Amino acid sequence: xxxxxxxxxVAGLGLAAQAQPPAGEAKxxxxxxxxxxxxxxxxxxxxxxxLNAGSxxxxxxKVKAKIIDVCPKKGCWLTLELPNGExxxxxxxxxxxxxxxxxxxxxxxxxxxxxxxxxxxDELKHYAEDAKxxxxxxxxxxxxxxxxxxxxxxxxxVE
Amino acid sequence: MKKLLIxxxxxFVALLLVSFITQESxxxxxxxxxxxxxxxxxxxxxAVDENVxxxxxxxxxxxxxxxxxxxxxNIIALGKTLFFDPRLSSSGKISCATCHDPALHWTDKxxxxxxxxxxxxxxxxxxxxxxxxxxxxxxxxxxxxxxDQAFGPIESESEMNSEMPDVIRTLRxxxxxxxxxEKAFGKNEINPDRMTEAIAVFENTIVSNKSRFDxxxxxxxxxxxxxxxxxxxxxxxxxxxxxxxxxxxxTDNQFHNIGTxxxxxxxxxxxxxxxxxxxFKTPSLRDVMYTAPWLHDGSLKHIEAVIDKLNQPxxxxxxxxxxxxxxxxxxxKKDLISFLNAISxxxxxxxxxxxxx
Numbered sequence: 001x002x003x004x005x006x007x008x009x010v011a012g013l014g015l016a017a018q019a020q021p022p023a024g025e026a027k028x029x030x031x032x033x034x035x036x037x038x039x040x041x042x043x044x045x046x047x048x049x050x051l052n053a054g055s056x057x058x059x060x061x062k063v064k065a066k067i068i069d070v071c072p073k074k075g076c077w078l079t080l081e082l083p084n085g086e087x088x089x090x091x092x093x094x095x096x097x098x099x100x101x102x103x104x105x106x107x108x109x110x111x112x113x114x115x116x117x118x119x120x121x122d123e124l125k126h127y128a129e130d131a132k133x134x135x136x137x138x139x140x141x142x143x144x145x146x147x148x149x150x151x152x153x154x155x156x157x158v159e
Numbered sequence: 160m161k162k163l164l165i166x167x168x169x170x171f172v173a174l175l176l177v178s179f180i181t182q183e184s185x186x187x188x189x190x191x192x193x194x195x196x197x198x199x200x201x202x203x204x205x206a207v208d209e210n211v212x213x214x215x216x217x218x219x220x221x222x223x224x225x226x227x228x229x230x231x232x233n234i235i236a237l238g239k240t241l242f243f244d245p246r247l248s249s250s251g252k253i254s255c256a257t258c259h260d261p262a263l264h265w266t267d268k269x270x271x272x273x274x275x276x277x278x279x280x281x282x283x284x285x286x287x288x289x290x291x292x293x294x295x296x297x298x299x300x301x302x303x304x305x306x307d308q309a310f311g312p313i314e315s316e317s318e319m320n321s322e323m324p325d326v327i328r329t330l331r332x333x334x335x336x337x338x339x340x341e342k343a344f345g346k347n348e349i350n351p352d353r354m355t356e357a358i359a360v361f362e363n364t365i366v367s368n369k370s371r372f373d374x375x376x377x378x379x380x381x382x383x384x385x386x387x388x389x390x391x392x393x394x395x396x397x398x399x400x401x402x403x404x405x406x407x408x409x410t411d412n413q414f415h416n417i418g419t420x421x422x423x424x425x426x427x428x429x430x431x432x433x434x435x436x437x438x439f440k441t442p443s444l445r446d447v448m449y450t451a452p453w454l455h456d457g458s459l460k461h462i463e464a465v466i467d468k469l470n471q472p473x474x475x476x477x478x479x480x481x482x483x484x485x486x487x488x489x490x491x492k493k494d495l496i497s498f499l500n501a502i503s504x505x506x507x508x509x510x511x512x513x514x515x516x
Binding site: 031033034074076091093094095096097098127130151 | 280281301307310311312314315316317318328331332428429431
């Protein structure tokens with residue numbers, strides 16, 4: 001009964017409206033966020049390599065990369081392809097815009113900030129505990145995890 | 160002697176004139192008081208442009224869930240707690256209430272807000288009072304409802320700078336939240352949808368107090384001063400406010416370019432339609448005198464400046480056809496501001512929640 005009431009209420013408030021990414025085909029030339037040009041970009045992996053080598057903390061650049069995944073619920077994050085099966089996570093500046101699901105598999109140029117996010121050994125162990133991993137698995141965590149993160153101001157589909 | 164007579168006559172004529180003018184304005188005021196003392200359905204139609212689907216002004220509506228507050232009390236309690244909890248931010252220092260402070264009419268009184276590590280937001284933080292009325296959220300309407308909106312500040316790198324998985328992990332580690340979620344939703348499954356739903360349901364309960372204008376509508380005909388009455392009339396006629404600010408909450412729920420966009424493209428970023436460049440959502444004018452600074456960028460600190468912007472708008476090609484020079488004189492502007500005061504009520508008392516450990 002309570003559940004029915006809640007469902008009714010939620011429907012009444014419009015909360016039940018299924019959140020979904022914006023519609024769109026993500027065709028070549030389609031853009032999101034700030035309107036940017038697909039010029040003067042570098043491959044994401046080059047920037048990632050530089051950051052991993054420690055020569056800079058972050059970079060304000062235009063990068064080119066292939067989209068592996070799009071947030072299925074809102075289109076509010078992306079993952080990009082990096083060598084060796086790694087991925088880079090993209091979030092939109094100020095949570096300001098969203099991408100359609102059709103962007104999955106497309107190659108894009110992104111204008112934004114690229115940096116490394118480090119998760120400490122302590123945090124990683126904590127996460128492993130939360131995920132109910134075995135003690136052996138938790139003890140095996142000895143290195144902080146470094147991930148490439150991108151905050152995107154504007155994105156344009158190029159391939 | 161003759162000179163004295165002339166002076167006396169002159170004074171007499173002047174007095175007559177003054178009394179005539181006063182009487183004239185008195186009778187005008189009486190006329191306005193008579194008209195607006197009727198039920199709003201009897202008021203003369205406002206002066207709005209063609210094709211504007213206006214609704215008459217009216218009494219401040221209660222929360223849309225007023226009658227369900229009891230059955231929803233556990234969800235409301237959870238949402239209220241989450242709204243005030245800085246642990247939703249990556250620094251552990253910023254909560255929703257940081258920028259939507261109940262003591263400040265649920266705003267922060269800042270031009271732009273200060274977020275993660277001193278970052279400045281792009282736009283002015285609006286009040287959450289009566290926010291249930293909006294069909295779209297954010298100044299550019301990029302969120303479809305309050306629940307959708309709640310993800311934004313939590314995830315934005317310039318506000319709370321969180322990652323949703325981290326937030327959920329944090330909440331799951333707090334025993335008090337396991338209980339709050341269980342009470343609210345039956346099972347203690349803590350997830351982003353339930354978290355944001357609870358915040359949205361809580362926000363639905365935040366509405367304005369009754370203003371002097373509401374007391375006037377309820378039959379207290381002395382609740383509005385002469386100047387406020389003239390302001391109400393101007394609001395509905397010469398000042399053209401009701402082109403956009405109509406209905407009980409004084410918003411048409413639409414987006415307009417009023418010539419103050421600056422470099423912000425507003426709705427265009429969402430729709431990519433050229434015609435939407437520089438359009439922002441029409442804010443409710445309820446409690447407007449308490450929510451300075453104004454506009455999407457908080458750039459105007461004085462209400463006189465806001466009125467002046469609309470009285471003599473920047474007429475570039477992108478500005479809405481609803482906006483045009485109004486030719487309001489000094490006294491009319493004063494009366495209009497009097498009315499804005501009459502629709503602004505002190506914020507309802509609010510008891511902050513105790514955060515669970």
